Amino acid sequence: MMKDRDCGSLSKKDAGQVVILSGWVHRRRDHGGLIFVDLRDRSGLVQVVFDPDTSKENFNLAEKLRSEFCVQIQGEVSIRPEGLENNELKTGEIEVKAQKLTILSPSQALPFALDTRSDVDEAVRLKYRYLDLRRPELQQNFILRHQVTKAVRDFLDKEGFLEVETPMLTKSTPEGARDYLVPSRVNPGTFFALPQSPQLFKQLLMVSGFEKYFQIVKCFRDEDLRKDRQPEFTQIDMEMSFVEEQDIQQLIERMFVYLFERIYAIKIDTPFPRMTYQEAMNRYGSDKPDTRFGMELVDLTDLLADCGFKVFNETIKKGGQVKGICVKGCADYTRKQLDDLTTLAQELGAKGLAWMLIKDEIKSPIAKFFTDTEIANITQRLQAQNGDLLLLVADQKETVAAVLGRLRLDLGETLGLIPKDKMNFLWVVDFPLLEWDKDENRYMAVHHPFTAPKEENFDEDPANALAKAYDLVLNGVELGGGSIRIHDANLQTKLFKVLGISEEEAEEKFGFLLQAFKFGPPPHGGIAFGLDRMIWLLAKAESIRDVIAFPKTQKAICLLTEAPSTVSSKQLKELHIASTVVKS
Numbered sequence: 241m242m243k244d245r246d247c248g249s250l251s252k253k254d255a256g257q258v259v260i261l262s263g264w265v266h267r268r269r270d271h272g273g274l275i276f277v278d279l280r281d282r283s284g285l286v287q288v289v290f291d292p293d294t295s296k297e298n299f300n301l302a303e304k305l306r307s308e309f310c311v312q313i314q315g316e317v318s319i320r321p322e323g324l325e326n327n328e329l330k331t332g333e334i335e336v337k338a339q340k341l342t343i344l345s346p347s348q349a350l351p352f353a354l355d356t357r358s359d360v361d362e363a364v365r366l367k368y369r370y371l372d373l374r375r376p377e378l379q380q381n382f383i384l385r386h387q388v389t390k391a392v393r394d395f396l397d398k399e400g401f402l403e404v405e406t407p408m409l410t411k412s413t414p415e416g417a418r419d420y421l422v423p424s425r426v427n428p429g430t431f432f433a434l435p436q437s438p439q440l441f442k443q444l445l446m447v448s449g450f451e452k453y454f455q456i457v458k459c460f461r462d463e464d465l466r467k468d469r470q471p472e473f474t475q476i477d478m479e480m481s482f483v484e485e486q487d488i489q490q491l492i493e494r495m496f497v498y499l500f501e502r503i504y505a506i507k508i509d510t511p512f513p514r515m516t517y518q519e520a521m522n523r524y525g526s527d528k529p530d531t532r533f534g535m536e537l538v539d540l541t542d543l544l545a546d547c548g549f550k551v552f553n554e555t556i557k558k559g560g561q562v563k564g565i566c567v568k569g570c571a572d573y574t575r576k577q578l579d580d581l582t583t584l585a586q587e588l589g590a591k592g593l594a595w596m597l598i599k600d601e602i603k604s605p606i607a608k609f610f611t612d613t614e615i616a617n618i619t620q621r622l623q624a625q626n627g628d629l630l631l632l633v634a635d636q637k638e639t640v641a642a643v644l645g646r647l648r649l650d651l652g653e654t655l656g657l658i659p660k661d662k663m664n665f666l667w668v669v670d671f672p673l674l675e676w677d678k679d680e681n682r683y684m685a686v687h688h689p690f691t692a693p694k695e696e697n698f699d700e701d702p703a704n705a706l707a708k709a710y711d712l713v714l715n716g717v718e719l720g721g722g723s724i725r726i727h728d729a730n731l732q733t734k735l736f737k738v739l740g741i742s743e744e745e746a747e748e749k750f751g752f753l754l755q756a757f758k759f760g761p762p763p764h765g766g767i768a769f770g771l772d773r774m775i776w777l778l779a780k781a782e783s784i785r786d787v788i789a790f791p792k793t794q795k796a797i798c799l800l801t802e803a804p805s806t807v808s809s810k811q812l813k814e815l816h817i818a819s820t821v822v823k824s
């Protein structure tokens with residue numbers, strides 16, 4: 241080995257030892273005839289001192305060092321002089337007095353400094369990702385990612401799970417996002433799809449008698465991106481036989497207890513709270529509510545059905561609703577701030593945003609339309625006090641939820657209402673089984689067409705049936721979701737019929753799974769977690785890209801490799817593909 245110790249592992253107990261270190265020059269400083277180098281490897285930093293009295297040759301060589309030179313240093317560990325300790329550094333009580341320096345490879349001038357980040361454009365960081373990944377804070381994200389994946393594997397192994405790999409090249413079964421397609425050279429005109437999830441294969445493994453399966457697996461979805469979404473992502477995927485919802489939920493709670501004890505040495509409380517989908521939407525306007533703070537949505541519809549404000553009562557007559565939130569202590573909001581909130585509400589789909597400032601009396605452009613009793617009822621139900629700001633939205637319930645739910649989160653962040661050190665886990669359960677798709681003019685499965693309904697209300701009213709589905713939410717972020725699957729052929733046929741899927745279409749899309757289900761399929765269910773999203777949340781990183789080694793931009797481009805790229809006409813010809821854009 242070209243090193244016998246890690247930089248960050250040295251301490252006072254190593255004083256007097258001669259060590260060999262290898263790493264990168266983080267900083268170099270000349271101080272009155274001495275040269276100080278902060279040497280960095282993955283474990284951390286240590287200060288190295290070059291003294292011309294020890295070795296003039298090494299000192300002269302050290303004068304040539306610049307940031308990110310890769311070097312090997314032999315030297316003696318020494319306790320720093322009293323008063324010169326660096327308490328911000330793990331190795332701040334010691335330094336290494338250099339005896340020998342070897343430059344393993346020089347570095348040209350960097351495109352950006354690695355000890356600062358705020359002023360560096362993300363596109364530049366992604367183009368030189370291998371340099372960006374040298375930053376200690378990013379490397380800590382990947383150390384955490386490694387620890388989490390190892391802990392998950394260890395826990396599931398103890399619980400009797402088998403890790404089984406499933407195919408990357410599979411059949412296109414479009415039921416969610418767009419598939420990434422891969423043309424087949426040996427079967428002209430046909431395509432594989434990259435899997436959006438291992439869903440169908442893990443169900444086949446249950447038919448195969450594996451009983452407990454898991455996989456940490458790459459998945460692919462060709463969809464519009466945002467800060468917590470990438471075209472390729474990693475799932476912690478699992479499936480179990482002979483289980484009900486509570487069995488899966490209890491297993492997952494044990495897994496997170498194990499993770500937090502092992503990685504953070506902290507105890508988290510179980511069982512996690514449960515909340516129905518309907519309650520979450522009513523109270524928070526979201527199916528992944530952040531329960532770390534209040535400012536809940538309050539229904540005012542029954543109070544305002546006959547009010548004098550035309551916008552409100554006409555909306556209610558058309559089946560809409562009026563809801564509001566109380567923003568504590570914000571009655572001093574300026575007109576510009578209120579206009580900005582109104583603009584955001586309109587961007588989210590609302591026709592407008594009504595507001596009331598409570599300053600000894602009600603200040604609002606709509607106050608004149610309400611009686612004193614109606615004003616009193618509104619403030620009482622919203623538990624408003626002098627100094628508060630009330631925000632009201634009238635629209636169809638989906639729009640009201642979307643608008644007020646987003647305003648609540650934005651205001652919670654802006655006003656510092658969200659405690660950053662809290663970990664609020666929450667199970668959201670009893671999701672709708674189906675949703676109406678206006679474009680397709682038919683019902684679609686909210687989760688997927690193999691999700692089992694709660695059978696007590698499926699036969700009588702399938703459109704309003706609930707699903708045996710569940711999501712785990714942490715601090716307003718969906719960590720993962722799953723469901724109990726349908727294993728009964730008759731029930732599956734009924735659901736396909738409600739979804740408008742003919743026998744022919746079902747056979748074309750899912751025939752191999754339906755055939756397998758003729759051979760004694762066990763009751764089964766599962767869950768999948770977005771590993772990237774989980775690490776992003778646990779690491780408190782700015783973007784999900786900070787926990788993926790080589791991520792894509794929001795336009796699904798890799799700036800490092802310049803992928804996707806055109807290919808040669810020869811390659812296209814071999815794949816029997818015609819394109820107007822080819823590489824010469």
